[in-house]
Amino acid sequence: MSGIGVTIGQRPTNLRQRAVKALWTAVWLVYLSAPVSDLLHGGHPAGVRALGWLGLAVFVTWYMLLVFRAGRVDRPAPVLGSLGVLAAQSALLALTLGREWLVLFVYVSIASGAALPSRLSRWTVPGACALMTAVAFAVPDGRGLLWGLLVPAALGGFAMTGVRELIRTTVALREARATVARLAANEERLRLARDLHDLLGHSLSVITLKSELAGRMLPDHPDRAARQVADIEQVSRQALVDVREAVTGYRRLRLAGELDGARVALRAAGVVPALPDPAGLGDAPEDAESALAWALREAVTNVVRHSGARRCTVDVVRRQTLDGPVLELSVEDDGTGGSSSIPGNGLRGLGERLAAVGGTLDAGPVRHGFRLTARVPVETAAEPGRKGGAA
Structure with a gap:
């Protein structure tokens, strides 16, 4: 039936739909029976x-x-x-052939309501009715039919004006719905790209480092190399689980778990970690904690990949600001921070992720290295512990 019917606001797209619309339009021509009867039996x-x-x-x-x-x-x-041509033709036929032809003005009114914008049809519909009234007074016995035609002419014209506005609104809503669907699809693709970048970037960095370490250990310390290979297997399996969760939309990182992962990644890269105790972080809203966990993952990934640092310090504190309490994560290393001054995809995606929960991101070089600071607003959060010593 979708190939036959034409919904409101949708133009016919094939011959069958055009035929159906033409048929529905032609049905209303039944009211031309008066002029037809006049031609057949009027004695002209x-x-x-x-x-x-x-x-x-x-x-x-x-x-x-x-x-x-x-x-x-x-x-x-x-x-x-x-x-104007239709109105003139209606007046000419009514004046020459008789009062039965006054019904043509009803169709003039309907056509003006259907074909003109409402700002014009609100004038042309009364104009058609006024012209019909003038012609009816000039046609013999025209007054007898006038009152029976004025109401259909006015109601039909303004009804078609309403239908036209309904069609216009329906078309606009359909276009808006398509735009919303397109934007939602783009946002979902961006979310998946951001999650996959963060997930795979971190995991692949750890796998690469441990693979290099296992390769160096293999000739002299095969038992230690085997442990590194076992760690590689564990990281790769966890990466696979993370990717599946991200694709299904249920990915929720926990800050405590990311601190443990950061410790493993930093040690594998030969960086001394100074991290807070996960048990002392306290409670935080799920969205805020997840955003900070992503920030920690991205920061540690950048330290491992680009910084050349020897030490990395992580702090998680709760601060009171003029805008209310915030949970602040800072990651600082003593490396070079990489050779490029342009933020990469990871930092751009991280900034978008934090902005989605009302947070902010600051990242840049400091006196002896590079620092990333992420803040998210919290309603209630216990005071998290300060950094612990190097584990």
Whole structure:
């Protein structure tokens, strides 16, 4: 049925849909039975009847074109001209053939409501009714039909104005819905890209470092190399689990778990870690803690990859600011911070992640290394412990 029906606000896209719309439009031509009856039984001369049939055919064709293409004309001037021709033709036929032809003004009113914007149709519909009234007073016995035609003309014209606005609103809503769906898809792709970067970047860095370490140990210390290989297997398995969770949208990092992972990664890279005790971190809102956990993972990954540091210090503290309490994570190393001054994809993604929970990110060189500071607002959080000694 989707190939046959035409919903409101949707233009026909194939021949069958055009035929259905034309049929529905033509149904309302049944009210032209009065002019047809007048041509058949009105006693007009043959020449007059022929001209009457021709005028009626031209009127119906012009009317169908206007109504069928309602909403497709960008410029109203040609539509106004066409409606003027219809109105003049209706007046001429009514004045020459009789009062039965006054019904044509009802179709003029409906066509103006269907084909013109509401700012114009609110004037053209009353104008068509006024013209019909003037012609009815000029046609013999026209007053008898006037009151029976004025109401359908006014109601039909303004009803079509409402239908046109409904179509316009429906089209706008459909376009807005498509835009929202497209933006949601883009946001989801960005989230997945950010998660995969953070997850795989950290895990692959640890795997690379441990692989290099195992390669150096293998000739002289095969037992220690075997332990490194076992760690590689464990990290790779955890990375696979993390990726699956990220893809399904349930990835929630915990700060305590990331501190343990940071300790392993830093030691594997030959960096002395100075980390807080995970047991003393206290409670924090889930979103805030997850955002800081991602910040810690990205910071440690950058230390391992780029810094060339010998020591890395991590602090997690709760501070009171003018905007309310915040949970602050700082990661500082004594390395060079890398050769590029342009933030990478990881830091850009991290900034977006923190901004989503109302947090902020500061990252840059300090006197003896590089520091990353991430802050997230918290409603209630126990005072976390200060950094512990190097573990």
